[in-house]
Amino acid sequence: MQRKEKHALFWGIGQLAIMAGGIVWFGTADFMSLQWRLYLSAFFLSAGIAGYWSGTQFFIGKLRAVHVRWMAPAVLITSGIFYLLWNIENNWLPRGSAAALGFIMLWAGTRLVGINNRYRFLGLTLMLRGGFNLFAAVSLSQDMYVVWFIGTSLLKVLTMLGLVYAVQDEIQQRYARTIDSLSHGFLIRDRRGYVHVANERCAKLLGFDNAQQLIGKHVCDLLPGLSREMADHYFFRFEADGVQYPIADTATFKLRNGNHLPVELLGSPYIERGRLYCLVQLLDISERKKKDDQLFQAARVDPVTGYSNRHALSDRLALKVARAAENGRECAVLFIDLDKFKRVNDSFGHAAGDELLRSAARRLHALLRPNDVLARFGGDEFIIVIPDLAPNSAEQTAADCAEAIIAAMARGFELSYHAISVTASIGIACYPKHGTDSDTLIRNADIAMYEAKKTGRGEQRMFTEDMNAVARDGLVIDGALRGAIEANEFSLVYQAITNAQTGKLTKVEALLRWNSSLLGPVPPDRFIPVAEDSGMIIELGTWVLDQACRQVGLWKQSALDDVTISINVSSWQLADPGFVTLVSQALIRNGLSPHQLELELTERVLIEDTLNVQTVLAQLRALGVGISLDDFGTGYSSLSYLTQFHLNTLKIDRAFVMDIEHSERSNNLVHAIIAMGHSLGLQLVAEGVETAGQATILEQMGCHYLQGYHIARPIAPDELLRFADSRAAALAQTPAQPDFVI
Structure with missing residues (x-):
């Protein structure tokens, strides 16, 4: 029935043909002529010989297609030869048949014994049958037929057992070679936990020399850390309803030598003779676990x-x-x-x-x-x-x-x-x-x-919760800032900076204002830090630079024709590789001289990235743009920056200016700052000037410029232009003061 077991088919045909020949010769004498009995007996004997020969050849792997093609002609020719011989003397038929079968079985047995050890028992039984048939051919008499029949029957039984053993051994060897060729371990255990089958890979994985050492052992004897309860629990899973197979598990086995082996177990049920067994495949996942550990490390360790x-x-x-x-x-x-x-x-x-x-x-x-x-x-x-x-x-x-x-x-x-x-x-x-x-x-x-x-x-x-409120406020502002430039929500106002000696308006500071459609007016101290944290300060600073330079260009041919515009710059802008180019393009686009632009930096900007700041400031100075240090005196190490950076202007913070009329300490401090600035060749601007007394004291100290509400509040461009016109007219009507009084 199976294509790989055709030897059974050929031997079966041979045995049936011999049995049919015996029936024809001994059982048809009453109703069949002698000639037909002779011919059919010769034909069945030839078919039996051909069956044993072809079955043996197939069993040992030597049967070829050419043999099969010549099988029928050979049977016919051989049967013709036997017919002619027996037609001469028909008493030769029993002895001749026995002799012919004896020779073919001796030949088949010899071939099988010499091919493979597992065919030896089958070959020996065939040789015994062959020898018995030859002996019967020599000494067979009619009164010995019963003895011959019994002997032949016993030898047939032995032959059948030999065939069964050979086929079973071949299947078992094929099965063993198959599981041994697997790249992973394999074993079969029963309900009690004893191993019935194992391959060599399984033995190596578990620390044994060969698979035979596993056979008959309890799985708990193989693994020191495995208890019988654990082994039984694993088997019970195969008896549960609705389980999907194979059952996949991962485990780490502790081996007899103390090593640990990570494995993946794939279990499937197997029923043999009505008993449930468990087929388990063991996959060594050491490399996979090592990679998993590496991925775990990469995912969780810096x-x-x-x-x-x-x-x-x-x-x-x-x-x-x-x-x-x-x-x-x-x-x-x-x-x-x-x-x-x-x-x-x-x-x-x-x-x-x-x-x-x-x-x-x-x-x-x-x-x-x-x-x-x-x-x-x-x-x-x-x-x-x-x-x-x-x-x-x-x-x-x-x-x-x-x-x-x-x-x-x-x-x-x-x-x-x-x-x-x-x-x-x-x-x-x-x-x-x-x-x-x-x-x-x-x-x-x-x-x-x-x-x-x-x-x-x-x-x-x-x-503190106050910090949280500030952080939430920052998130709201950050969201509102997105798209605020495109929505034209920003504007610039300008605060006048006048010469402390002449009163002439020579500088203005551009100050950014934001009127949000969502939040309403938002002061700079709320949205500027948020813009810096989000990185939007670069886009915002570029907009301020363009708008301020454009406005100075519009003031050409007016009282503000040669005014210097001062704008604040963040560390983010200085870190932008294209910042110097942006400044240069803004000046050229609006027809401004470089001295008409002054960039204000805070001490915080200077300490963020000293090396880069020095490089960028050097490029800006080469361009001719002025550099001003804002809020001087309130930072961390102000004096060191006066030597590190080549600045043009110092702006004295309003915190010192506000008390110079009433505090000798503040007065002396501002005086010292101004004197130091003179010694370093710096221009000085006093911020937060709110009274005439403050302006007078600062003028007497030698401060160059004044900025504050006493001079003017931050106002729109048109208002500033009117302020400049009125101030120029007032200065023109004021008689010049002599430099010396005699």
Whole structure:
């Protein structure tokens, strides 16, 4: 029935043909003529010989198509020969048939014995049959037919058993070779847990020398960490209803040598003789697990510092918060930002920046308890989680930790033979006071950190709800800023700056105003920081530059013909590679001389990126544009900038000007600033001049320019032009004062 088992078909045909020949010869004498009996007996004998020959040839793999084609002619020719012989002497038929069968079976047995060990039993039984038939051919008599029949029948049974054994052994070897060729382990176990079949790969995976060592053993004997309850539970799953096969599991086996093997198990049911067995495939997933671990590391570990990244932080913080909620404890989140980190990257390269991050991370980790969490949140930002704190202690513990961090960072770092000084700004949020989930705590700590940066670097701030309100306000403003330029919601007003000696209007400062269609009028101190944080300050600054230069161009041939326009510039604009080109194009497009444009910078702008700022300022000075330092005296290290940067103008902050009439200390300080400015060849502008007395004192001190409400408020372009005309007319009517009084 199976194409691979045609030997059974051929041998079956041969045996049936021999049986048919015997029936014809011994059972048809009463109704069939002798000639037909002779011929049919000869034909069936020939067919039987052909069947045994072709079955043997097929069994050993030597039967060819040409043999099959010549089979029928050979049977006919052989049967003709036997017919002629027996027609001469018909008593030869029994002995001749026995002899012919004996020879063919001896030949078949010899062939099988010499081919393969598993065919040896079958070959021997065929040789016994062949020898018995030859013996019968010599000594067979009619009264011995019963003995011959019994002997032949017994040998047939042995032959059948030999055939069954050979076929079964061949199938088993084929099956064994198949499972041994699998690249993964394979075993079959029964309900009790004993192994019936296993392949060599399975033996190697489990630490055995060969598969035979597994056969008959209980699976618990193979794996030290496996209990019988676990083995039974695994098998019970195959008896459950509705289970989808194969059942896939992953596990880590502890082997006899102590090693651990991660595997994937694919289990399927197998029923044999009415009993349920389990087929299990074992796939070694060591390499896959290693890659999974690497992916896990990449997804949860910061590659620069080796500590947790922001994704791992979120999970760990959520776990710490959940435990704190269960146990009535508190925890604190510290958001740490390294100040001036960008300067390190720009000055020494990103490799030095990475080394600084690693050194800072190690220094931070050294300050923590074993259960505290350190993570790099991104860029130069770190987060520390201090869990499991007693009630009402989180804020103080976090503040103490922040102070220790600030002190540790202030010690500086040695990188690439350079001493690097950095500070840390820290924001703090505590559970449950400042948030009850990880995202809220991180967000609020971030808000507090930005507040710390606003007040000065190297500071810490605890989160308050007021900060949150400011942050929400910033989000609203950020949304409203989008599209505000296209909607023409911005405008410029101009404040006059006059010569302190002559009173002539020689400079104006352009000030940005925003009348939002959504929020109404929004003051600059609310929307400018938001624009800087979002990066929109570049687009906004470009618009201010274009509008201010265009307005000065429109004032040509008027009282403001040669006025200098002063505009504020942010660090974002100076960092833009195309900023100098934008300035040059704005001057050319509006027909302005470079001296008619003055760019105002704050000290914060100067410290953001010193190297880049120096380069850009040098290009602007080469262009002929003036550079002014705004709010002088309120920054961090103002005197150092007077030597680092070649400035044209200092603007004295209104905080010093407002008290010069009544405070000797303020008066002396402003006098010192003006004297210093003169010694450095700088022009000085006093901001916030609101009284005539202040103007007089500043004039006597030698201040060059005055700006403030005493002179004029910020007004629209047309109003400023009228103010300039009226002031020029008033100055023309005032007689010139002599330089000396005699």
